[in-house]
Amino acid sequence: MSAADDSLETGNLVHAGPAAAMAREAGALLRQHYQRGVVTEYKGEVDLVTVADRESEKLLVERLHARWPDYGILGEEGTRKHMECEYRWYIDPLDGTTNFAHGFPAFCVSMGLEHRRPGTPTDADGELVAAVIYDPLRDEMFLAEKGRGAYLNGRRIHVSSTATMAESLIATGFPSRKRHGNPNVHFYHEVTLRSHGVRRAGSAALDLAYTACGRLDGYWEFKLNPWDTAAGVLLVREAGGTVTYIDGSPFRLESAEVLASNGIIHASLIHLFEDMFAGRDLEPIPTPQEFAAMRKDDKVSTQIR
Numbered sequence: 565m566s567a568a569d570d571s572l573e574t575g576n577l578v579h580a581g582p583a584a585a586m587a588r589e590a591g592a593l594l595r596q597h598y599q600r601g602v603v604t605e606y607k608g609e610v611d612l613v614t615v616a617d618r619e620s621e622k623l624l625v626e627r628l629h630a631r632w633p634d635y636g637i638l639g640e641e642g643t644r645k646h647m648e649c650e651y652r653w654y655i656d657p658l659d660g661t662t663n664f665a666h667g668f669p670a671f672c673v674s675m676g677l678e679h680r681r682p683g684t685p686t687d688a689d690g691e692l693v694a695a696v697i698y699d700p701l702r703d704e705m706f707l708a709e710k711g712r713g714a715y716l717n718g719r720r721i722h723v724s725s726t727a728t729m730a731e732s733l734i735a736t737g738f739p740s741r742k743r744h745g746n747p748n749v750h751f752y753h754e755v756t757l758r759s760h761g762v763r764r765a766g767s768a769a770l771d772l773a774y775t776a777c778g779r780l781d782g783y784w785e786f787k788l789n790p791w792d793t794a795a796g797v798l799l800v801r802e803a804g805g806t807v808t809y810i811d812g813s814p815f816r817l818e819s820a821e822v823l824a825s826n827g828i829i830h831a832s833l834i835h836l837f838e839d840m841f842a843g844r845d846l847e848p849i850p851t852p853q854e855f856a857a858m859r860k861d862d863k864v865s866t867q868i869r
Contacts, residue, residue, distance in 0.1 A: 570720040572707070579677050579694035580707045583653075586627040587673040590620045591700030594658060594673070598701070614665055617641050620657030620673065628653055635677075640791045652678045652690070654794035654817075660767035673698045674769035676794025678817065689817045695795035695802075697773045706773045706799055714776050714802040723805040723826035724778035729836070732781035732829055735763045735771040739787060748786060753849050754840055755784075768822075772796020775824050776803035782825035782833055784810060793819045806830045810837050 577584075597616035621641040628637055629645070636652035637645040643655070653675060658664055660671030674697050680690030695714075697706040706721075708714040714721050726732050734755055739746050756762045763780070765771060768788055774780040776799040797807045797815060806827040807815045812834045815822060825833055839845050850858065 572713075572715045572718050572720070577694070577707065577709050577712070580696055580709050582631055583628075583675050583677070583694065583696045584698070584705055584707055586624055586631075587675055587696045587698040588700075588705065589627070590623050590657060590673045591698045593620055593623060594664070594671070595700045598664060598667075614658065614661060616664065617658045617661055621655065624655050624657055624673075624675070628655075638790060640789065650680055650682065652680065654678065654791045656769060656791040659769040659792065660765075663766045668766070669701050670765045670767050670770060671699075671701075672767055672770050672773075673700070674791065674795045676791075676796075676798060678794065692794060692798040692801075692817075695798040697769050697795050697799065699770065699773075706776065706795075708776075708795075708799045708802040710798065710802070712802070714799045716773075716777050721777040721803050723776060723800065723803045724781050725828070726781040726826060727828055729758050729829055729832045730760065732759045733761050733763065733779075734759050734782040734784070734833075735765065735774070735780050736783065737764060737766065737768055737771065737785040737788075746786065750846075750849070751784070751837070751840055754846060755836065757847055758836060768792040769796050772822075772824055773799055775805060775826070776800045778803075778826070782823075782829055784821070784823045784833070784837075786810075786821045788819040788822060790817045790819055793817070793822055797822070797824070800824045808834075810834070 594616050618641055621639045621643060625637055625643050634649055636647045636649040637643050639655045656674040658671055659674045664671045676692060677694035678690040679693045684690050693710040695708040706716050736752055738748055752762055768785055771783045773796055775783050800807050805825060807824045809815060810821050810823050823833060
């Protein structure tokens with residue numbers, strides 16, 4: 565298979581191919597739970613986990629360990645196996661748990677593989693080499709391997725060619741807990757004013773996959789985890805896009821923040837965040853009291869007309 569090929573047989577992929585079969589199996593399990601109803605419990609204040617999360621992670625860990633017994637696995641629901649190994653899988657067995665629990669149809673299985681060559685410093689990232697994101701409700705399988713491109717259901721995908729912020733559709737996300745300490749609503753407001761729109765679908769992995777295939781032109785979020793981003797970051801890169809931190813510095817798997825785009829609008833996004841962090845050219849959000857006065861004025865003017 566050459567880099568220019570537009571189609572793909574998953575059997576040609578050393579890691580993503582076998583992992584795709586595992587993700588499809590986990591996705592079928594999630595779909596069954598989704599169709600018959602969801603049992604949930606809370607890990608924290610409003611941070612929930614479902615039976616499906618745990619069963620999906622158990623299935624993936626068993627399949628990964630059977631296929632690659634010497635690989636490490638870091639899973640959202642607590643799996644920590646062989647993290648000293650040269651290869652590490654980062655798995656989110658159900659990205660979009662809140663959506664899933666409420667019956668909102670936006671969630672996926674996410675699996676990203678890091679290769680840490682011998683001698684890699686403990687405080688440095690390895691290289692992302694394989695990615696799988698599977699949406700079981702739409703039966704959409706996103707795959708990538710380092711240097712071999714990104715694919716959706718076997719067809720090559722590319723980031724969008726949107727040239728300006730004003731024409732861009734961008735996504736973001738908000739934390740499921742401690743939202744009172746997260747200022748992202750201010751960034752949401754400013755980006756909304758300068759773009760064609762901002763979407764908040766509730767799955768970081770799908771937001772990155774959609775950026776990779778051109779459904780979105782960019783995406784940002786704060787305080788994520790490696791299992792949220794590992795697969796999606798490689799997808800965006802292999803689809804021709806750019807992923808950094810918000811200030812343009814290199815992305816790290818610790819995922820304290822992520823800024824992904826088609827590459828064309830990346831400098832504009834970085835510049836906008838620089839302005840926002842510095843408090844430059846901000847559009848104030850009306851307070852509820854100010855909005856109440858505006859509504860009252862609108863009613864009066866309507867009655868006069």
